[in-house]
Amino acid sequence: MHSLFEEQEKYMQQNYLSRPYAAITGIGGYVPQKRRTNLDLEQVCDTSDEWIMKRTGIKERRILDKDLATSDMAVMAIRDLCTQFNKDLDDVDAIIVATSTPDVMMPATANIIAKKLGLKNVWAFDMNAACSGFLYALDMGSSLIETERYKNVLVVGADNISSFVDIQDRSTNILFGDGAGVVWLEPSSENGIIDAFMQSNGDGREFLNIEGGGSLHSLNNETIAIEKKYIRQDGKVVFKQAIQSMSDACNQVLKRNNLDIDQVNWLIPHQANKRIIDAVGKEINIAADRTLSNIEYLGNTIAATIPLCIWENLKQLQKGDLLMLTAFGAGFSWGASLLRWAI
Incomplete structure (x- = not known):
């Protein structure tokens, strides 16, 4: 006769194997129209297009307008996703936003995004792991799907980092630009986060x-x-x-x-x-x-x-x-x- 522990172990293994993958079933993005080129930077600090390209491979960056914030880019990226992949926002269960540049100290930028999208009663929160943030949030989002507690999760990576760049500092002004990307996660029996x-x-x-x-x-x-x-x-x-x-x-x-x-x-x-x-x-x-x-x-x-x-x-x-x-x-x-x- 199997022990109770063996029966529990067998059940857990079977349950784990039957869990769904968290699959990306839609993706969207947004970048601002304004560009900050290497030529622009040549006018404000001691640098050159040749020097920047050799050291970074960057020719230009996108810069968000002063009267907009991280949430605005995220909303545009989410709307792009919904349009391109025929998704219904009413299906969203949770929004995870990876950002180092929230709109405000509180509430979370994810809350602000939910409000701008007209979403009610969603689990919305921010994560800050800087440039690793999207991968951290993706792992969290996939865990929500795998536990089967949530079926439709938006994972956003968005930053208005130009707001924190010293235009005179050539060690940072050559690197950073603004933008937002988002993926839609839902259960799949075949493909997804491994x-x-x-x-x-x-x-x-x-x-x-x-x-x-x-x-x-x-x-x-x-x-x-x-x-x-x-x-x-x-x-x-x-x-x-x-x-x-x-x-x-x-x-x-x-x-x-x-x-x-x-x-x-x-x-x-x-x-x-x-x-x-x-x-x-x-x-x-x-x-x-x-x-x-x-x-x-x-x-x-x-x-x-x-x-x-x-x-x-x-x-x-x-x-x-x-x-x-x-x-x-x-x-x-x-x-x-x-x-x-x-x-």
């Missing part, structure tokens, strides 16, 4: 941050607010750590799933710097023509880079393709996700 490996530590706090505006350096102290309101980074440290962390995360996922890199159809990395993208591809030994990128004309849009990159390269993806997503951000935070494309 695995995710997420990590973080506090080692990177001094090397990449926006210190002003929180409880430590509040806006009540005007001197601190002015001094610390911009994004700052130590490019050399971030560059080296990003390559190592993203490569390691990808290799961890491959190992855990008994896969060889040749079985992965597409690598879709965080769009931080073209040299980082190329280096990660070399480290994990994937062919350059199987790495998707859109950094040249959008720059680093923080949590929006990966969904925007997928959105802009949709025509290259085929249903059943195996995708590896990877990101690295402030914290430090990093990770990789493996999924079977369902569209």
Whole structure:
């Protein structure tokens, strides 16, 4: 006779195997019309198009109008998704927004988005893991689907990072732009999120941050607010750590799933710097023509880079393709996700 423990173990295994995948069944994006080109930056600081392209691979970035906020971009991206994939917003159960640039300190930007979309009684909340935010939120969203508590989850990556860029600082003004991307998750018996490996530590706090505006350096102290309101980074440290962390995360996922890199159809990395993208591809030994990128004309849009990159390269993806997503951000935070494309 089986013990009670054995019966419970058998039930849990059967239940786990019967859980659905969380599949991406729709994707949308939005980028502002205004462009900040390398020529524009030449007029405000000691830099050049040649220098910027050589170091980053970025030619221009999109900049949101001053009277708009992160939620406005997210709403536009969600509406784009609904139009392109014939989705009904009334079906949405939850909205997870990955952002480092919320509209306000409170309420959550996800709440504001729900209001602007006319949604009632949805679970809406924000996550902040900087440039890794979309992968963190995607993992959370897939967990909601896998538990079968929710059937339709919007995962948004959106940042109005230009609001925190010092236009005189050439270590950051050449990198960052604004944008929003979103995916619709729902259950699937065949394709979807297969695995995710997420990590973080506090080692990177001094090397990449926006210190002003929180409880430590509040806006009540005007001197601190002015001094610390911009994004700052130590490019050399971030560059080296990003390559190592993203490569390691990808290799961890491959190992855990008994896969060889040749079985992965597409690598879709965080769009931080073209040299980082190329280096990660070399480290994990994937062919350059199987790495998707859109950094040249959008720059680093923080949590929006990966969904925007997928959105802009949709025509290259085929249903059943195996995708590896990877990101690295402030914290430090990093990770990789493996999924079977369902569209």
